[in-house]
Amino acid sequence: MEDRIILLVEDNPDDVDLTLRALKKNNIKNKVIIAKDGVEALDYLHGTGMHAGRDTKDQPVIVMLDLKLPKISGMEVLRDIRQNERTSLIPVVILTSSTEQKDMVEGYKLGANSYIRKPVDFEQFAEAIKLLGLYWTLYNETVQS
Amino acid sequence: MADSKTSVDEPLELAESIIHTVREPLIVLDHDLRVVSANRSFYKVFKENPEETVGQLIYNLGNQQWDIPKLRELLETILPQKTTFDGYEVEHDFADIGRRIMLLNARQIQRVWGKERVILLAIEDITEKKDHEREVVKARDAAEAANKELEAFSYSVSHDLRTPLRSIDGFSHALLEDYQDKLDDTAKSYLDRVRKATQHMGRLIDDMLKLSRVTRSEFQPESVDLSTLVREISEKLQQCNPDRMIDAIIREGVIVNGDPSLLKIAIENLLGNAWKFTSREVQSQFEFNTTVKEGKTACFIRDNGVGFDMAYVDKLFGAFQRLHTTSEFPGTGIGLATVQRIFNRHGGEVWAEAEVGKGATFYFTLPG
Known part of the structure; x- marks a missing residue:
């Protein structure tokens, strides 16, 4: 653990690149996992499907979640995250x-x-990503399982 | 008629005169379902005449026009069991008078008119009322569908149209940053223009959405202290423009009845304009006050900015209409269209008076 992973759930490759660019520009060097839809996001979080066998003790310190996603929408992903222990x-x-x-x-x-x-x-986008990145990966304390 | 015991004992004439006095069509049948009597209204509404009606089986009236399955059910099945039945709806296409929707009240009475039993049948023609109701339901459904569609459209606009703009601006920025040594000044200035246009379009989309939101948001009027609202928005504008100084004259205690969030949007737009169009004045000022116009109290916001030519006043409140170029004063031309919609939704009005170089005054009224 202690990778302080960022899970970026985003289907638009341009937005993925721009977000990564904004993180890099602001020296936020955390590992970023990219999920292209809701299914991939939940697979990562639960260690299922394409992420089967992943050690799910390692969970991201922050999930950056787009809402309009293929297959499973952002809202459904959020509901699943909150309902799952x-x-x-x-x-x-x-x-x-x-x-x-x-x-x-x-x-x-x-x-x-x-x-x-x-x-x-x-x-402005880069500034928002910078503030988010710093706050959630650096200052915020998360509960570790 | 409710107290049938008394009326049964009354003479025939009284019963007859009651039938003829009633405004809605009324018909009396004997136990064989033959017409004993019918009132004037019945003849008038259903275009029948007494000679061909009295003594006839009801189903045979007007060339069997009255042979209606639902009527048979009422007279032959329901009534023998229940003796009274109210509000029985029958829709039927009459050859003479066209489609009619009728509301029937039926009552079976023992021993009257020298008969073993008679049936009173009151027939209300509710065709128009029913058609009107259907129209209302149809219109409401259509409005709801249109509103849903508008919502889906706005959602799509807010999400799908902005996304490519972010790519255009983001990668233009990336080019300017990563390839600055390879790009000459012309190339850089083109990319700057791309970015400016992209951001302008972003603002257009946002303002368009705000405008549509003003129309479809819920309207919840309450008492609103406009003076406080004006002061708060003015202070916010001051914070956002710390390098500017503006003299604000605000009349205290102006209370109106309106939707607070809509009024906030309207005042934000009006004061935002006052700030924007006074930006070239040495000593900018605006005033919020009330006055009487044509016998009605009107509020106004006056500034000492660039003003405008009254020749173009008709264009002022149109969506996407601007009286200044974007390079003179930034904007999308949607603010005042939004303001007008807000006051229209309140049942009020907004109008402007101005002179080039001498500032503008925006008046508005709110009923109640």
Whole structure:
């Protein structure tokens, strides 16, 4: 453990690259696991499917979760994370394009720790990723199993 | 008619006159379901005449037009068991008068008119009422469907249209950063333009969404202290623009009835404009106050900014309409369209007066 992993759940490869770029630019060198849809995200967290056999004691210190995902949506991923003992205490930040009130309400109701709307302006986007990265990987204390 | 015991004992004339006084069609049948009597309203509504009605089997009226399966069920099955039945709905296509929806009240009475038993049948023509109800339901369903579609559309706009913009801006930024030694100044300035346009489009999408949200959000009016709202928004604007100084004159104690979150959006837009269009003044100022216009109290926000030519006042509140170029003053042209929708939703009004170089005044009224 002590890798202080970031799980980035994002289906858009451009957003993946831009997020990685923003992390790198800000010297956040944590290991980043990328899940391209909700299924991959849950597989990683539970050590199933493509991540079968993974030591699930090692859980990410932060899940950066997009909402609009193929197969299993971000909201469903969040619900699963919160309902499962193994993952229920992992911090989840919703990172999305939408500012629909109902998404925010639902996200917080399901137990999201934060809700960030990805700005169009890359400098603002990079700043948001920097603050998120520093806060959740460096300052925030997570419960380790 | 409720107290049938008394009416049974009354003379025939009284019974007859009651039948003829009632405004809705009423028909009396004997135990063989032949017509004993019918009132004027029945003849009028169903276009029958007394000669061809009295003595006839009800089903045979108007060339068997009244041979209606549901009516048979009521008279032959339900009534013998229950003796009274109210609110029995029958829809039927009459050859003479077209489709009719009728609401029937039926009552069986023993020993009257010298008969063993008679059946009173009151027939209310509810065709129009029913059609109206159906129209209302249809319109409501259509409105709900349209609203759902608008919501889905807005959601898609907010999510799907912004995503590619982030890629365009992000990778333009990456080019500028990673290839700065390979790009000449022209190439760099083109990329800057790409980024500026992308960000502008991002703002357009955001403002468009705000505009649509103003229309579809719930309307919950309550007492709102506009003076406090104006002061709070003004202070926020000051914090966001620490390098600017603006004199604010705010009339205290202006309380209105309205939806607080919608009014907040309206005031934010109006004050935001006041700040924006006074940005070139040495001494910028705005005033929030009330006045009387055509006998009604109107609030107004006045600034001493660049103003505008009243010749274009009609364009002012149109979506995507601007009276200044983006390089003069930034903006998307959606703010005042949003403001107007908000006051319209309140049943109020908003209008403007201005002069080039002498500032602008935005008036608004709220009912109640």
